[in-house]
Amino acid sequence: MRSTRTALVAIIAGVALSTAATFSQSPATSRTRTYVETLASERFAGREAGSAGERLAGDYLAAQLTRLGAKPLPGRDSLFLPFDFTAGSRDGGSRIMVGSSTFNAPQDILSLSFSDDTEVNGSAVFAGYGIVVPESQNFGYDSYATLDVKDRVVVVLRYFPEDADQQTRAILARYSDLRYKAMAARQRGAKALLVVTGPRSPNAGQTVPISFDTALSGSGIAAASITGRVADALFAGSKPLKEVQQQFDSGNPHVAGFPLPNITVALKTSLVREKQTGRNVVGYLPATGASPTAAKPWVAVGAHYDHLGLGRNGNSLAGKDDAGKPHLGADDNASGSAAVMAIAEAVAKQPTRRRNLLVAFWSAEEMGLVGSSAFITAPPLPLNQIAAYLNFDMVGRMRDNKLAVQATGTSPGWATLLERANVAAGFDLTLQPDPYQPTDVQTFNGASVPSLNFTTGAHADYHKPSDTADKIDYDDLDRIASLATGVVNRLMDQNDPPQFAKVEQSSQTVGRTGVRVFTGTVPDYTSNAKGLLLSGVIGGGPAEQAGLQKGDIIIEIAGQSITNIYDYTYALDLLKIGQAVKVVYMRGNDRRETMLTPAARN
Amino acid sequence: MPHLLRRPIAALVLTALALLGALAYVVEPGALAQGAYQERDFLSRIRRLTVEGRRAGEGYWSKDGTKLVFQSEREPGNPFYQIYLMDLSSGDVTRVSPGMGKTTCSFINPVTGDIEFASTHHDPTSKTQQEEELKFRASGQERRYSWDYDPEMEIYVRNAKTGAYKRMTNARGYDAEGSYSPDGRWIVFSSNREAYSRQLSAAEKKQLETDPSYFAEIYIMRADGDGSDAKRLTHVVGYDGGPFFSPDGKRIIWRRFNETGVIADVHTMNLDGTDDRQLTDFKAMSWAPYIHPSGQYVIFASNKLGFDNFELFEVDIDGKKEPVRVTYSDGFDGLPVPSPDGTQLAWTSSRGGGREGQIYLAQWNHQKALEALAAAGPRKP
Numbered sequence: 001m002r003s004t005r006t007a008l009v010a011i012i013a014g015v016a017l018s019t020a021a022t023f024s025q026s027p028a029t030s031r032t033r034t035y036v037e038t039l040a041s042e043r044f045a046g047r048e049a050g051s052a053g054e055r056l057a058g059d060y061l062a063a064q065l066t067r068l069g070a071k072p073l074p075g076r077d078s079l080f081l082p083f084d085f086t087a088g089s090r091d092g093g094s095r096i097m098v099g100s101s102t103f104n105a106p107q108d109i110l111s112l113s114f115s116d117d118t119e120v121n122g123s124a125v126f127a128g129y130g131i132v133v134p135e136s137q138n139f140g141y142d143s144y145a146t147l148d149v150k151d152r153v154v155v156v157l158r159y160f161p162e163d164a165d166q167q168t169r170a171i172l173a174r175y176s177d178l179r180y181k182a183m184a185a186r187q188r189g190a191k192a193l194l195v196v197t198g199p200r201s202p203n204a205g206q207t208v209p210i211s212f213d214t215a216l217s218g219s220g221i222a223a224a225s226i227t228g229r230v231a232d233a234l235f236a237g238s239k240p241l242k243e244v245q246q247q248f249d250s251g252n253p254h255v256a257g258f259p260l261p262n263i264t265v266a267l268k269t270s271l272v273r274e275k276q277t278g279r280n281v282v283g284y285l286p287a288t289g290a291s292p293t294a295a296k297p298w299v300a301v302g303a304h305y306d307h308l309g310l311g312r313n314g315n316s317l318a319g320k321d322d323a324g325k326p327h328l329g330a331d332d333n334a335s336g337s338a339a340v341m342a343i344a345e346a347v348a349k350q351p352t353r354r355r356n357l358l359v360a361f362w363s364a365e366e367m368g369l370v371g372s373s374a375f376i377t378a379p380p381l382p383l384n385q386i387a388a389y390l391n392f393d394m395v396g397r398m399r400d401n402k403l404a405v406q407a408t409g410t411s412p413g414w415a416t417l418l419e420r421a422n423v424a425a426g427f428d429l430t431l432q433p434d435p436y437q438p439t440d441v442q443t444f445n446g447a448s449v450p451s452l453n454f455t456t457g458a459h460a461d462y463h464k465p466s467d468t469a470d471k472i473d474y475d476d477l478d479r480i481a482s483l484a485t486g487v488v489n490r491l492m493d494q495n496d497p498p499q500f501a502k503v504e505q506s507s508q509t510v511g512r513t514g515v516r517v518f519t520g521t522v523p524d525y526t527s528n529a530k531g532l533l534l535s536g537v538i539g540g541g542p543a544e545q546a547g548l549q550k551g552d553i554i555i556e557i558a559g560q561s562i563t564n565i566y567d568y569t570y571a572l573d574l575l576k577i578g579q580a581v582k583v584v585y586m587r588g589n590d591r592r593e594t595m596l597t598p599a600a601r602n
Numbered sequence: 603m604p605h606l607l608r609r610p611i612a613a614l615v616l617t618a619l620a621l622l623g624a625l626a627y628v629v630e631p632g633a634l635a636q637g638a639y640q641e642r643d644f645l646s647r648i649r650r651l652t653v654e655g656r657r658a659g660e661g662y663w664s665k666d667g668t669k670l671v672f673q674s675e676r677e678p679g680n681p682f683y684q685i686y687l688m689d690l691s692s693g694d695v696t697r698v699s700p701g702m703g704k705t706t707c708s709f710i711n712p713v714t715g716d717i718e719f720a721s722t723h724h725d726p727t728s729k730t731q732q733e734e735e736l737k738f739r740a741s742g743q744e745r746r747y748s749w750d751y752d753p754e755m756e757i758y759v760r761n762a763k764t765g766a767y768k769r770m771t772n773a774r775g776y777d778a779e780g781s782y783s784p785d786g787r788w789i790v791f792s793s794n795r796e797a798y799s800r801q802l803s804a805a806e807k808k809q810l811e812t813d814p815s816y817f818a819e820i821y822i823m824r825a826d827g828d829g830s831d832a833k834r835l836t837h838v839v840g841y842d843g844g845p846f847f848s849p850d851g852k853r854i855i856w857r858r859f860n861e862t863g864v865i866a867d868v869h870t871m872n873l874d875g876t877d878d879r880q881l882t883d884f885k886a887m888s889w890a891p892y893i894h895p896s897g898q899y900v901i902f903a904s905n906k907l908g909f910d911n912f913e914l915f916e917v918d919i920d921g922k923k924e925p926v927r928v929t930y931s932d933g934f935d936g937l938p939v940p941s942p943d944g945t946q947l948a949w950t951s952s953r954g955g956g957r958e959g960q961i962y963l964a965q966w967n968h969q970k971a972l973e974a975l976a977a978a979g980p981r982k983p
Contacts, residue, residue: 423693
């Protein structure tokens with residue numbers, strides 16, 4: 001599973017929570033164990049997209065597919081579908097001249113990960129926090145309302161007003177993502193965007209680390225972050241930035257930016273994007289008989305097989321002791337890959353098939369669903385011929401017989417199919433309609449294909465080197481493959497393919513800024529409980545210090561009621577480091593309160 | 603609280619809320635603390651059985667344990683329960699009721715495989731009622747679910763061989779909550795027909811308007827007859843309903859509400875209505891009892907721990923012991939029905955989230971159930 005900000009907040013690297021390893025009682029007969037153990041072996045070194053380990057793993061999967069009788073897709077002669085992507089970025093020598101002073105990367109300036117490579121000159125305009133709330137929100141806040149920034153270099157503060165009331169912060173936080181700020185500046189004709197972390201904000205005066213971004217090109221504007229030293233030079237003819245920031249921090253929309261007097265800026269941005277090639281491994285089991293006999297003649301199953309390699313790309317949650325070790329990714333997502341292979345194996349043995357079964361192993365999922373997106377962008381077969389897509393991501397750590405099935409909102413037919421297939425399989429199913437999940441199911445939903453994602457949820461070893469094959473629950477993984485085979489068989493047989501239904505994306509999940517605070521909570525992502533169910537707390541973290549524990553359900557924090565994980569991450573935006581807030585939670589039937597003091601996230 | 607009831611609890615909720623203040627609702631200290639036993643001691647491999655549709659409940663097993671009949675709202679156009687039969691090996695689900703109107707409380711004849719259920723499909727206003735309910739929902743309004751004890755509710759039997767429906771009751775009034783005897787020859791059910799067949803006092807008329815279930819009593823009739831032989835077994839004011847036969851067919855278990863409609867307790871009696879024994883005394887709503895096939899104990903639901911928090915309990919067949927709590931989950935747990943071999947339990951629960959219930963299935967630990975009862979103290983007065 002691709003880590004989201006949500007996940008990162010939640011499952012901070014550090015103390016490993018105890019998770020009892022479960023061992024299969026019948027290793028010899030498991031349909032999935034060999035696949036997991038092979039994919040999660042040291043030989044594949046964590047299967048980072050574009051790495052030698054990923055190539056070896058892809059070769060292994062292709063060999064297994066061939067063994068099962070799968071063929072390359074029509075018109076292809078290979079099971080490999082390669083795609084290019086950006087594996088990482090570093091500053092390639094950005095620099096800025098303010099008047100006569102020159103500042104260089106990486107000490108004083110860093111390109112933002114989505115910057116164009118370019119050189120610009122111009123006068124500079126300070127635009128406060130650089131936030132524009134769309135008019136549709138009925139909340140007048142436009143940092144550019146009184147400014148002409150055409151052909152200028154725009155200087156803005158990072159984050160959002162520090163002292164505004166919670167409601168204002170809640171709205172502004174949504175539009176304070178740096179990409180969003182850059183877009184706002186570009187739309188107003190600015191030549192460049194300079195971001196400074198204000199003296200009154202966390203990480204004061206520091207540049208913004210180049211985040212991981214898989215885009216192959218820039219976003220149409222020069223964009224860089226600068227240190228407080230550079231800002232001091234820019235504000236040499238104005239009031240000190242600290243005083244200026246204080247005026248903006250109230251959140252008052254009438255505080256206006258201003259041109260920086262007597263300042264000309266010469267800016268060069270340079271970003272080196274490391275281009276690499278990843279490989280999706282995709283084949284199919286053809287329908288029996290002369291041709292498929294049903295409408296929409298394809299059913300697809302898939303899982304990503306890439307993982308984090310040595311964890312150098314920012315998604316790792318490894319603690320200090322584990323840093324740099326291979327992230328073997330047994331659950332994430334050798335387990336899903338094994339389930340897909342087991343399904344293909346079962347379907348291959350059946351005497352008749354009314355539809356083709358497309359079997360896909362995606363790469364570069366961990367870098368942002370890149371492999372599946374490449375498939376959808378340049379589809380090797382018409383996507384409207386795919387009746388349905390089933391995705392498997394982290395299905396090896398079952399607890400209490402609970403299996404979450406996500407994206408059920410993509411078709412009204414899913415509940416019927418799942419109910420019938422599950423009668424024999426016997427899982428305690430949790431249905432989650434939302435298809436906007438951090439895994440490849442999102443890609444297929446975006447292509448209007450009725451889709452499902454199966455998962456047993458996150459755990460303490462998520463995105464750590466300790467996600468190893470000995471901790472996988474193979475009996476239940478086999479059962480999941482059986483359930484899914486039942487669903488696949490029903491999809492293959494039924495005359496009418498499932499109808500697609502569009503699920504609106506919750507606005508709360510759009511355009512969020514990076515979360516700055518650390519609460520030390522580990523949410524249970526598979527829960528439908530009303531509130532935020534904790535599957536654990538990080539040892540020594542703020543949540544533990546506040547007396548919270550596994551099983552508690554947070555229903556209110558800092559006056560914000562919490563009904564789901566979105567509410568929670570959203571509420572985190574409003575917390576201030578070091579400032580205690582009231583948390584209301586349920587422990588069993590007891591409603592309790594405590595005070596929690598958020599810490600800084602590093 | 604989802605009401606997926608063998609006798610959905612009518613306006614009772616409102617009555618109850620009104621009475622709450624007066625009723626010194628004492629939760630025992632320590633009652634919320636985990637006792638010596640936990641849910642996993644009795645129930646393992648818990649799983650949600652019904653997935654489709656808005657709600658489902660009241661699952662009853664076929665004699666061989668391969669099928670489950672239940673009620674569910676799952677078809678567009680009808681916002682009321684219909685009756686469905688699930689094949690527990692293939693997963694196939696088929697509707698057994700006509701699809702029109704309201705239905706509830708199904709049961710499979712252990713000998714013939716016929717299925718009895720209560721239905722209003724003969725009511726010419728059924729279609730209009732469905733449309734009105736859907737319109738009401740579409741308006742975004744919400745009401746606390748209430749069961750209206752529709753006087754059109756009559757018991758039907760669907761013939762296993764021909765699929766034909768036979769109407770078993772013809773009396774004006776609510777006739778429902780039926781179940782078969784182990785030999786398939788008898789149906790025991792609940793009816794408030796008495797309120798429609800005699801002259802009511804002014805106070806009684808008012809009572810019928812606010813809570814028609816007040817007049818419900820237990821009746822028994824032949825399964826192969828036409829209902830004309832129906833014989834009344836209970837004569838105590840307050841709602842008597844939800845009757846089932848004991849595994850040996852010699853007694854009937856049911857639950858009786860007191861006059862307030864808030865307190866209910868589990869009783870057993872002989873087939874002729876004699877030897878009434880009260881098994882529970884929580885001073886709460888204890889209902890939906892079902893006897894384990896061993897005949898040794900009863901599983902039932904009670905809101906002893908909180909008005910909206912129904913949990914399953916078990917009590918010995920003579921009601922001499924203090925009941926033992928079985929479930930420990932938020933929301934509604936009720937309508938327990940053990941499988942015929944006694945190794946599984948089907949029940950209705952809202953533990954999956956939301957207010958509406960679905961049917962859950964788990965392995966039932968019979969030995970643990972006996973052990974816990976053996977260790978339980980005598981019933982508290």
